[in-house]
Amino acid sequence: MIVVSDASPVCYLVLIGQIELLPKLFTEVLLPRVVLEELLAAGAPPAVRTWASALPAGISIRDDAPGTSVGLERLQPGECAAILLTESIRADLVLLDEKSARRIAVERGLRVTGVLGILAEAANLGLVDLPAAVDRLTKTNFRYSPALLKSVLERFSKRRLAGSYRFGTPAAGGSYPPTIPTSAPPRGASFPSVQ
Numbered sequence: 001m002i003v004v005s006d007a008s009p010v011c012y013l014v015l016i017g018q019i020e021l022l023p024k025l026f027t028e029v030l031l032p033r034v035v036l037e038e039l040l041a042a043g044a045p046p047a048v049r050t051w052a053s054a055l056p057a058g059i060s061i062r063d064d065a066p067g068t069s070v071g072l073e074r075l076q077p078g079e080c081a082a083i084l085l086t087e088s089i090r091a092d093l094v095l096l097d098e099k100s101a102r103r104i105a106v107e108r109g110l111r112v113t114g115v116l117g118i119l120a121e122a123a124n125l126g127l128v129d130l131p132a133a134v135d136r137l138t139k140t141n142f143r144y145s146p147a148l149l150k151s152v153l154e155r156f157s158k159r160r161l162a163g164s165y166r167f168g169t170p171a172a173g174g175s176y177p178p179t180i181p182t183s184a185p186p187r188g189a190s191f192p193s194v195q
Contacts, residue, residue: 002028005095006082007038009115016136023058032081
């Protein structure tokens with residue numbers, strides 16, 4: 001499965017020590033060049049800059065894709081670039097955390113998940129302890145509602161017990177992903193950080 005990621009999922013996975021999940025879950029992870037620039041920016045956490053300066057195998061940089069940005073004007077540059085690159089190469093999935101970016105990507109017919117979806121899938125495969133990973137995530141500035149996290153953990157437990165959770169499979173009602181709404185720092189906020 002080929003995926004394109006915005007900066008937010010990468011930042012949070014680095015900060016909680018789970019960035020190695022990306023190449024384990026996906027055959028190829030692509031970052032638009034503008035996303036790499038965000039990850040290397042002076043305002044990014046040192047751990048994120050260090051990771052971005054020596055990308056591991058399976059994670060590649062692509063030039064920002066040309067395309068119509070109509071309807072993307074209110075998104076951050078990395079979100080816009082991730083959506084356009086996903087469309088241009090017909091990637092299987094785009095990784096976005098910001099609610100508005102996720103909504104627009106779905107409206108454009110893209111399959112979307114975020115850091116919580118990645119963690120849930122990794123837990124489904126036995127690659128991560130979901131409650132522990134979510135606990136580490138809550139110690140960053142990742143915005144979430146307690147009800148959302150409770151729902152994610154409960155849904156994962158139920159699906160895990162029933163054996164019905166499968167990443168990349170439409171949820172009830174035919175939509176993808178098994179929608180786990182996530183959020184990211186507000187516009188203009190600094191990069192994710194550990195509290």
